[in-house]
Amino acid sequence: MSISLLTFYLFSSILLLSSLMVISTKNPVHSVLFLILAFLNAAGIFVILHAEFLAMILIIVYVGAVAVLFLFVVMMLDFKTSLEKDNILQYMPIGLLIGLVFIAELVIVLINTRLDLSNIQILSNPLDNFSDQSNTEAIGSILYTNYVLYFQLSGVILLVAMVGSIVLTLRDREGVKRQIVSEQVDRKGKIELVDVKSGEGVDI
Amino acid sequence: MDVLQSNIFELITIIFYCILIFIPLLVGVVLALYADRKIWAAVQKRRGPNVVGPFGLFQVPADGLKFIFKEIILPDSADKTVFLIAPIITLALSIAAWAVIPVQAGVVLANINVGILYIFAISSLGVYGILMAGWASNSKYPFFGALRSAAQMVSYEVSIGFVIVTVLMCVGSLNLSEIVLAQKNIWFFIPLFPMFIVFFISALAETNRPPFDLPEAESELVAGYQTEYSGMPFVLFLFGEYINILLMCAMTTILFLGGWLPPIDVYPLNAIPGFVWFILKVTLVFYMFAMVKAFVPRYRYDQLMRLGWKVFLPLSLLAVVLTSSILFFFKLAPGMS
Numbered sequence A: 001m002s003i004s005l006l007t008f009y010l011f012s013s014i015l016l017l018s019s020l021m022v023i024s025t026k027n028p029v030h031s032v033l034f035l036i037l038a039f040l041n042a043a044g045i046f047v048i049l050h051a052e053f054l055a056m057i058l059i060i061v062y063v064g065a066v067a068v069l070f071l072f073v074v075m076m077l078d079f080k081t082s083l084e085k086d087n088i089l090q091y092m093p094i095g096l097l098i099g100l101v102f103i104a105e106l107v108i109v110l111i112n113t114r115l116d117l118s119n120i121q122i123l124s125n126p127l128d129n130f131s132d133q134s135n136t137e138a139i140g141s142i143l144y145t146n147y148v149l150y151f152q153l154s155g156v157i158l159l160v161a162m163v164g165s166i167v168l169t170l171r172d173r174e175g176v177k178r179q180i181v182s183e184q185v186d187r188k189g190k191i192e193l194v195d196v197k198s199g200e201g202v203d204i
Numbered sequence B: 001m002d003v004l005q006s007n008i009f010e011l012i013t014i015i016f017y018c019i020l021i022f023i024p025l026l027v028g029v030v031l032a033l034y035a036d037r038k039i040w041a042a043v044q045k046r047r048g049p050n051v052v053g054p055f056g057l058f059q060v061p062a063d064g065l066k067f068i069f070k071e072i073i074l075p076d077s078a079d080k081t082v083f084l085i086a087p088i089i090t091l092a093l094s095i096a097a098w099a100v101i102p103v104q105a106g107v108v109l110a111n112i113n114v115g116i117l118y119i120f121a122i123s124s125l126g127v128y129g130i131l132m133a134g135w136a137s138n139s140k141y142p143f144f145g146a147l148r149s150a151a152q153m154v155s156y157e158v159s160i161g162f163v164i165v166t167v168l169m170c171v172g173s174l175n176l177s178e179i180v181l182a183q184k185n186i187w188f189f190i191p192l193f194p195m196f197i198v199f200f201i202s203a204l205a206e207t208n209r210p211p212f213d214l215p216e217a218e219s220e221l222v223a224g225y226q227t228e229y230s231g232m233p234f235v236l237f238l239f240g241e242y243i244n245i246l247l248m249c250a251m252t253t254i255l256f257l258g259g260w261l262p263p264i265d266v267y268p269l270n271a272i273p274g275f276v277w278f279i280l281k282v283t284l285v286f287y288m289f290a291m292v293k294a295f296v297p298r299y300r301y302d303q304l305m306r307l308g309w310k311v312f313l314p315l316s317l318l319a320v321v322l323t324s325s326i327l328f329f330f331k332l333a334p335g336m337s
Helices: A003-024 A028-048 A052-076 A088-112 A135-143 A148-169 A181-185 B002-043 B059-069 B080-100 B115-136 B140-171 B176-181 B193-206 B231-256 B274-295 B301-329
Strands: none
Touching: A003 A028, A003 B002, A028 A052, A028 B080, A028 B115, A052 A135, A052 B115, A052 B140, B002 B059, B002 B080, B002 B231, B002 B274, B059 B231, B080 B115, B080 B231, B115 B140, B115 B176, B115 B231, B140 B176, B140 B193, B140 B231, B140 B301, B176 B231, B193 B231, B193 B274, B193 B301, B231 B274
16 A cells, blocks of 8 residues: 555545534534635645645635635624524435435446546546646646636636625715825825914914 | 555655754744844844843743743633644644745755645645634634734735736746746846835735734734733744744745845855855845834734735736736747747
C-alpha cells in the first residue's frame, strides 16, 4: 500500500465523517466548522489527483470567502432558543427527494462508465498533450478558447447577482451623516484669515 | 516491503526538513518580537527591554517561559474544544505556509507549481483561528474582535489577490522560485511601485498590525479575540501572529524585492549566499512594519473599510487592466516576443 493510497483513505474517511457531522451536530457553528473540514479534505483529494490548481481554488473560494461569510452569519444567530423546537421529520421528505436525485445522477454516471474503475476516461478530453503542461496552463488553454463564451456568461451571471443583492439591500435612511473625505480635506472658502486689531477682537 | 521502506525514509526526510524550517523560524520570531519592542521604544525615546540577558535579548524567551508555566484558564461558558483548537489552528497554518517559501535557489521544502496560490489559500484560512477564538470565548469583546478581524481580512485579501495577479502577469508562472528568477533584470517594486505600496499596506491589514489592529484595539475591546486566553494558548496566538508577519515580509521580498537575488549581479555581491540576501530583505521589510507600528495612529473602522473597498480595490483593478494592456501591446508578456 503506497502512501498516496493511504492518504486518500485518510482524506476520504475524514471527508465522509465530517460531512456526516455537518448534518448531525446540534450546534450550527459546529456544523459550519465541520463543513470547512470537509472542504479541506476534498481539496486534499484534489491534490492527490494532481489537480492542485482546483484544490487551491476550492480552498480560496469556498473556505476562504464563502464559508467565512457563512460562519459570520451563523455566529450572530441566536440559535439556543431554536434548538429544541426543530423537528427532523419536518424536513425529511424534501431531503429524501434531493438525496434520491443525487443517487440517481451518480448511478447514471457509473453506468455510463460501465463500472470500469481502473480506466476512467474523462468524458470529453479536449487536450491531447496534457502531460507536458502544468495544471494551470491546461485549464487556462481550454477555458479561454473552447469555453470562453460560457466562462464570460458565468461571470455576467455573478455580476447580475452581485448588482441585484446590492440593489435589494440599498436603502436611503434619513439623518445619516456620511464622511466625505474630499470635503473634509478641502479647506478652500472655509478658512478666513483676518487681521485682528489689538483690543477690538473679531465678530464671528 | 521495499516500497514501504522507501516511503518511510521519505517521510523521515520530510520531517527533518520541517524541523530545519521550524527552528530558524522560531529564532526569527523571538528576534522579531525583540526587534519590534526595541524599535518601538527607540522611536518613543525609551530603552525597551534591557534587563534580561545582554541588551535584553533574553526578554522574549523569559516571557515565553513565564507563559508556559502559567495556568491555562478555561472560561466556564466557553465552547472548550473550539476554544483550544483555535490557537493551534492559527499557529499550524502560519507555519504551514512556510513550506513553499524559497530562501535560496533550489532551497525550498515543497517547490510546487501553484506556490503562490497555496500561500494565498493558507493565509485566507488564517481568519478561522481568530473567528473560532472569538466565538468560542462566549464573551462580548472577543466576539466583536473576531467579527472585525474577519471583515477586515476578507476585505484586504481582495486587493492582495489583485496585486498578486499583476505580478503573476509579469512572471507567467505561479511558482515562487520562478517569480524570483523573473526579477533577475529588474526587481518588480520599480515598475510596479504603486502595487508595492498597496501590497505593503494590505499586508499590514491582513496581519492585524497597527495601524489596522482594530481586532485587538486595547482602548475599545480590551484585547479583542485574545481577551479570554492565558498561558500557552496565548503564546500560540502570539507566535502565530508573528510568524504570519514574517511570512508577509517574506512574500513582499519574493514578489517585489527579488527574493534571494543580490541588488546588482557583480562579484562581491553575488558571492554572498542567497539566503543571506533573503534574510536581509525580510529584516528590512520587518523594520518598515515596526516603524509603521511606532508612528502611525490607529485607523477608525469605517476608514479602514473605505480604504480597502473604495481605494485599494479600484486601484488594484486598474493596475491589472493597465499592466496587462502594456504587456500585451508592447509584447513584453512572458512567452510573447
